[in-house]
């Protein structure tokens with residue numbers, strides 16, 4: 022390293038920040054909090070790609086009048102002493118990575134909808150001295166409705182700053198060997214601990230409208246590639262499906278509920294379900310898959326059903342996040 026002239030003050034070491042971002046969640050499992058959350062989430066034009074003049078009356082009418090109460094009941098079934106599972110796991114991921122990445126690196130977390138909000142956390146990181154920040158949307162598969170809108174919010178926060186930190190964004194990691202290895206390892210371990218041998222593994226990804234795929238969103242291709250790579254690593258056959266359909270438009274198929282019934286009807290009576298597209302367990306996995314999915318499968322004649330957890334804050338998942346984050350920090354850290 023070249024040394025500075027003696028008259029030059031010592032330069033402070035750059036402080037690097039990593040901001041983990043996930044979707045967001047209501048502040049409480051009650052209708053009012055769910056309504057505030059859904060209003061912000063479903064008003065995002067990256068999420069519902071309809072002209073406001075058509076969509077806002079539907080959202081403020083039918084959707085926000087009925088869905089909050091129903092969703093609040095679902096949230097209540099999975100709520101934890103630490104709050105919403107998505108928030109609790111994301112917080113744990115941030116704390117664990119902060120410890121792993123060491124002293125010169127600050128790891129924080131934010132939610133795209135609700136709190137802690139991306140702009141608040143970016144400002145707090147800057148106030149702590151971070152002048153280089155990696156924004157890491159924790160979605161392995163890129164989707165404009167998740168990854169792009171998280172990055173948009175970070176860029177919008179910078180747009181309001183006179184003195185901006187330098188920003189990088191984490192690319193999608195749907196086909197990264199570190200991610201596929203972590204999934205395969207966790208699945209094998211979880212399957213080994215079951216009291217039955219699954220005949221099939223169903224990999225259920227969050228859905229999106231079919232029209233979004235036709236407009237060029239890579240999400241569907243990314244999900245297919247993850248499923249293919251993961252399937253090649255496992256000794257049990259893997260099938261793919263898409264869950265959480267919202268609204269009347271056609272969504273990606275096959276739908277998870279249809280696939281669960283189909284497997285049971287075909288005599289595939291013992292299955293394990295995984296959700297590789299979610300970096301943390303949340304309403305969509307714990308309620309829709311582990312509770313309702315199980316009911317659907319057993320009602321259709323299935324015998325054994327196991328829901329296998331997301332990577333959450335398991336060591337393998339944290340190893341994977343540390344690997345892909347360190348790679349993006351190259352040039353910023355030694």
Ligand SMILES: C=CC1=C(C)c2cc3[nH]c(cc4nc(cc5[nH]c(cc1n2)c(C)c5CCC(=O)O)C(CCC(=O)O)=C4C)c(C)c3C=C
Nearest residue numbers: 044045046047068092107164166227229267298303304305
């Ligand atoms: C993992 C990727 C996700 C994609 C892609 C996605 C797209 C998408 N979602 C909706 C509507 C809803 N999603 C809801 C919850 C929810 N969605 C994701 C992830 C993706 N969504 C997560 C992690 C969660 C869970 C949040 C939690 O608090 O645990 C909900 C809210 C719950 C409910 O009322 O059912 C809605 C609504 C759309 C329209 C969409 C479009 C591409």
Ligand SMILES: [Fe+2]
Nearest residue numbers: 119123126127
């Ligand atoms: Fe740290």
Ligand SMILES: [Fe+2]
Nearest residue numbers: 044227265305
């Ligand atoms: Fe969603």
